[in-house]
Amino acid sequence: MHELIMWLVNTIGAMGYTGIFLLMAMESSIIPIPSELVMPPAGYLAHQGQMNMWVAIVMGTLGSLVGAYANYFTAHYLGRPLVLKYGKYVWITEEKFAKVEAYFKEHGEISTFIGRLLPVVRHLISLPAGLAGMNHVKFSLYTLAGAGIWVTILTYIGYFIGAEQELIMKYSHEALAGVVIVSAVIVFFYIRNYRKKKAAQA
Numbered sequence: 737m738h739e740l741i742m743w744l745v746n747t748i749g750a751m752g753y754t755g756i757f758l759l760m761a762m763e764s765s766i767i768p769i770p771s772e773l774v775m776p777p778a779g780y781l782a783h784q785g786q787m788n789m790w791v792a793i794v795m796g797t798l799g800s801l802v803g804a805y806a807n808y809f810t811a812h813y814l815g816r817p818l819v820l821k822y823g824k825y826v827w828i829t830e831e832k833f834a835k836v837e838a839y840f841k842e843h844g845e846i847s848t849f850i851g852r853l854l855p856v857v858r859h860l861i862s863l864p865a866g867l868a869g870m871n872h873v874k875f876s877l878y879t880l881a882g883a884g885i886w887v888t889i890l891t892y893i894g895y896f897i898g899a900e901q902e903l904i905m906k907y908s909h910e911a912l913a914g915v916v917i918v919s920a921v922i923v924f925f926y927i928r929n930y931r932k933k934k935a936a937q938a
Contacts (some may be wrong), residue, residue, distance in 0.1 A: 741872035748777040749786055756792055757799040764803025764883065766810075766859065771796075775887055779894025793884070793891050795822065800852070800883035801876065805864040811866030819863060833860065845874055854880025 749757060756778055763769045777794055782789035811819050819833070836857055840847050841864070848870065851861030865875055 744773055745777040745780055746751045748774065749781050752789055753787075755793045757795045757802075758885075760796045760799030760887070761803035761806070764800040764859065765806040771800075771886065771890060775890035775893035776897075779891040780897065781894075782891070783895045783897075789891060789895055793888050796887040796891070797880060797884045800887065801879050804875075804883070807860070807862035808866035811863040812869060816867055819867075833863065836860040837864040837867070839870065845870055845878065848875060848884040850880040852879060853886055856866070856934075857888075 750821070751759070756774060759769055759774045760771060762800060763771045778787055779789060779798070780794040781787040803862065835927070836851075839851070839857065840861065843850070845865075848861055848865055851857040862875075
């Protein structure tokens with residue numbers, strides 16, 4: 737684990753801010769590169785004075801937006817049949833996509849924000865947004881907000897752990913669990929309010 741973490745830190749350090757941008761763009765698209773392997777090492781390097789933490793966060797967040805738009809335009813211009821046809825080559829199964837699509841339809845545009853904080857959904861939520869032709873301003877704002885929160889959490893983990901290198905991955909996963917719990921609470925209250933409004937309209 738120690739050698740792996742040091743390799744990640746050295747790799748991110750060698751790639752610099754451009755590398756963070758590109759890796760996070762890939763992470764937000766259909767290429768499964770875990771953000772937990774990108775941003776905590778950047779935070780660690782910021783702790784060591786080799787990177788500016790805020791620049792790393794901005795580059796990671798912008799990279800996430802670019803990757804999200806890659807999915808958005810792919811779905812928007814190719815359509816559902818082609819996404820499903822070729823998605824299987826990058827682990828997008830019909831069942832998985834159907835769940836994310838139903839999630840988007842059920843919870844509306846806010847799901848773009850919530851989805852950025854959830855594992856698996858984070859990589860795919862832009863596809864149904866593209867199919868639905870979601871407004872670009874809203875899509876950008878929701879994506880930036882959700883991605884910004886997640887990127888900041890991971891970067892701060894690496895920054896505050898500092899010399900305790902072997903704890904980077906451990907706390908990244910604990911942060912993920914915490915974000916999932918918070919997101920679940922948000923979704924619960926959102927669904928409850930949505931159902932109340934629907935019942936009142938009926």
